[in-house]
Amino acid sequence: MKLSDGPRTGSRGNSRDNSKASQKPKPAAGERRLGDFLCFAIYSANLAFGRAYKKGLDELGLTYPQWIAIVALWEQDGQTVSELGEKMFLESNTLTPILKKLEQMAYLRRQRDPSDERQVRISLTEAGRRLREKGMHMNLVASTGLKPDEFARLQENVVTLRDNLIRATAEKAE
């Protein structure tokens, strides 16, 4: 198991810092900088997305994972906790508190499946569906500053990256 996902092992090119001597102490030669790690780019982009969405979500009175759950349930209503978890890449330990909160807000219902009492099926209420509509006409595409083709390719590459990571992690766990 290796911990770096930065491709560079030798000297780095920093296009913003080559006109004058750096004022910062140089890191040890050959070291990867934080900016070279793809994982950190994803990590920080995720923070940035969360902050960009914050204002709009506050107007809906939702958090980001709550919103994702509403979108996933809009796509297909009546999913079990596990099914919803597969789509959101989360498990019941994380999902259950979120769903309980949304139930408490009257945006969805949680009920045991009569045919298998182990499962809990989640269905949106009318208020939950209205919530989806309220958030639907909002978008951040412009804020990404990406052209449509860049946007689409980036999206595909990130999804590929995610799926490859998940597969590789599962394989290494035997």
Add this chain to the structure above:
Amino acid sequence: MKLSDGPRTGSRGNSRDNSKASQKPKPAAGERRLGDFLCFAIYSANLAFGRAYKKGLDELGLTYPQWIAIVALWEQDGQTVSELGEKMFLESNTLTPILKKLEQMAYLRRQRDPSDERQVRISLTEAGRRLREKGMHMNLVASTGLKPDEFARLQENVVTLRDNLIRATAEKAE
């Protein structure tokens, strides 16, 4: 403020689902699926990275943000909490507990700057530097399943995305 970052507003092309009738109930026509949101791709890729790194980080006895802090301090030692926060895209409310934990583990020192007692300067201990070396020869590049050129372009695009989002969010906040 718009809340969707999915580019498609009309019908979707789902290349995996066009050979036979979908078994799932169709979502309302014109709806964006979760998979069309770039924010969700980033969100879930971040979860995937966290899980992929987990095993390696456990061996070091660190969490992901703790590791990031070590890397950032290795780059430049003696940073203030704010400076470190700029690089990690975090503020003192999040950073202080992490740094206190790392101090308690004896990987760094936190000391008030004598010339300005408001600031706290963070410096790695010898154990902290050894930690960086222990993690350095590990990498996840193979697990990403991306070719080097794809990897590099993806990294650049994600960084651009992040920086554009941050700028746009700051502008909208007046």
Add this chain to the structure above:
DNA sequence: CCCATATATATCGCATCCGATTAAATCGGA
């Protein structure tokens, strides 16, 4: 010098994430 303002951290409460464990229901082989 005095005090209002600004700056840099820290604290607090809430909401995720996640590993480990628990509890309940189902399944399956003897």
Add this chain to the structure above:
DNA sequence: TCCGATTTAATCGGATGCGATATATATGGG
């Protein structure tokens, strides 16, 4: 049928993120 293994949620504790607030220090105008 019976009982151990499996499956599905839920619970618990620890560690982030983050808005709001608090505290301590520094700064500047009168």
